[in-house]
Amino acid sequence: MVPLSKLYVKRRSVFWAGTALLGAVVFVLDWTFKIAGLKIPFPLLPFLKFDFMGIPMLLAFFLFGLPAGIITCLVAFLSISFRDPTLVSGFMKFLAEFATIFSVYVVLKGRVPSSDKLKILAVISGVIVRVAVMDIAVVSLLPIVGYYSTHMAVIVLLPLFSLFNIIQGSISVFGGFLLYEAVIQRLPSLK
Helix, strand or coil, X not given: CCCHHHHHHHHHHHXXXXXXXXXXXHHHHHHHXXXXXXXEEECCEEEEEECCCHHHHHHHHHHHCHHHHHHHHHHHHXXXXXXXXXXXXXXXXXXXXHHHHHHHHHHHCCCCCCCHHHHHHHHHHHHHHHHHHHHHHHXXXXXXXXXXXXXHHHHHHHHHHHHHHHHHHHHHHHHHHHHHHHHHHHCHHHC
16 A cells, blocks of 8 residues: 555656646647647637637646646746737736636536536636626726726727637637547546
8 A cells, every 4th residue: 555645746846847847838739729720719708719719728727626727827828928028928828717717617616527527617607707707807908007098999909819719719718628538548546
């Protein structure tokens, strides 16, 4: 029988190694897609771009818990902030993905999803909370940082920002669930 102290050390090592690996994936995805021009512009607001960075963030959360999800969100913030010193883009990405992860965490109560109904509820809540948080952030911050002249100008575009966040949030959560299921089938010890 393995002593509990060794089990704890092993579990902690897996947490840090897995979180570091998925944080590196977030960083590489960000820079690769940016340099290669592979980020997909949202046709209605082309300055908003779809990416796949949220998938490894959700995977980190599903595999290693909320702290791992937050750490990978911080990696995204830092990665984007290296390119955009105003910190606005990095902060908005962090806020969007953190809101999604935290909402999924609340629905799942920190457990691995056990039923399809729970997964669907987690996806829906993750997307709804993301949209609500980002709508508040967009209306509050974009006029202050100078992207738009007034709050009313942002409010007029709010349905488009919401649609973007619905699509991007769905990509992140569905992709995270799909990858989680694939990883767990091949490495059940991570469950």
